[in-house]
Amino acid sequence: MSTADTQWRTRLRVVLVGTTHPGNIGAAARAMKTMGLERLYLVSPERFPCAEATARAAGADDLLAAAVCCDSLAEAVSDCAWAVGTSARSRHIAWPTLDPEGCARQAIAGTADGEVALVFGRERSGLSNAELDLCQAVVHIPTNPAFSSLNLASAVQILAYELSRAGAREPVAPTVEEPAASVEEMERFYVHLEEALRSIGYLDPRAPKLLMRRMRRLYGRARPLESEVSILRGILSATLAQSSR
Ligand code: SAH
Numbered sequence: 001m002s003t004a005d006t007q008w009r010t011r012l013r014v015v016l017v018g019t020t021h022p023g024n025i026g027a028a029a030r031a032m033k034t035m036g037l038e039r040l041y042l043v044s045p046e047r048f049p050c051a052e053a054t055a056r057a058a059g060a061d062d063l064l065a066a067a068v069c070c071d072s073l074a075e076a077v078s079d080c081a082w083a084v085g086t087s088a089r090s091r092h093i094a095w096p097t098l099d100p101e102g103c104a105r106q107a108i109a110g111t112a113d114g115e116v117a118l119v120f121g122r123e124r125s126g127l128s129n130a131e132l133d134l135c136q137a138v139v140h141i142p143t144n145p146a147f148s149s150l151n152l153a154s155a156v157q158i159l160a161y162e163l164s165r166a167g168a169r170e171p172v173a174p175t176v177e178e179p180a181a182s183v184e185e186m187e188r189f190y191v192h193l194e195e196a197l198r199s200i201g202y203l204d205p206r207a208p209k210l211l212m213r214r215m216r217r218l219y220g221r222a223r224p225l226e227s228e229v230s231i232l233r234g235i236l237s238a239t240l241a242q243s244s245r
């Protein structure tokens with residue numbers, strides 16, 4: 001691996017949300033290590049640490065030892081400039097959907113702006129809509145439409161492989177002149193936006209979710225810089241001040 005090829009890797013994390021079977025955590029760590037990925041985040045795993053995870057890691061237990069455990073996905077991705085969720089279902093119309101190659105390209109490019117997260121869901125139920133709301137895009141691995149759910153670690157393996165291929169093709173030297181707003185900053189912006197839209201009577205209080213999801217999609221695509229979010233927040237504060245007069 002060249003220096004440029006290793007730089008993006010230091011900014012990329014794999015996040016496993018609510019994993020039920022510790023064996024899958026170990027197998028995911030093994031899948032990551034084979035592709036040179038190292039940073040594993042675990043959100044409320046059912047059982048961890050666990051001998052079964054270590055056994056299935058088959059030598060990738062250094063990743064397990066260094067894994068960062070969090071209580072929520074918001075905590076695991078708060079400092080990220082870009083997060084992509086994974087889905088076994090192909091039609092999540094509310095989120096821009098990428099294929100594995102496109103996801104890898106965007107993730108690698110995203111490391112130029114800051115930290116990037118690849119988020120995997122629970123074995124049985126995947127990721128909730130509220131969790132996908134924290135992601136700026138969704139990636140679906142094309143499968144047999146009648147049998148679309150891969151084993152968690154298999155999904156990690158495929159996306160990690162695509163990342164390592166894309167990283168070798170188009171290595172990115174991170175050159176952050178001005179950072180993109182983090183997930184945490186964008187969450188604060190959405191709270192502020194919702195408050196302002198309510199106060200001017202634009203948001204239908206009976207169905208706030210639809211509009212807010214569309215707003216997330218719009219701003220997620222734009223990926224504003226920190227300074228741009230400050231301007232937007234300033235506009236919202238001025239709007240709120242006017243509407244309360
Ligand atoms: N019934 C769940 C299946 C979850 S499979 C659902 O419909 O979402 C467990 C996890 O493996 C998923 O949350 C996702 O992270 C990953 N996964 C499985 N199949 C996938 C696919 N075809 N594309 C992308 N990710 C997939």
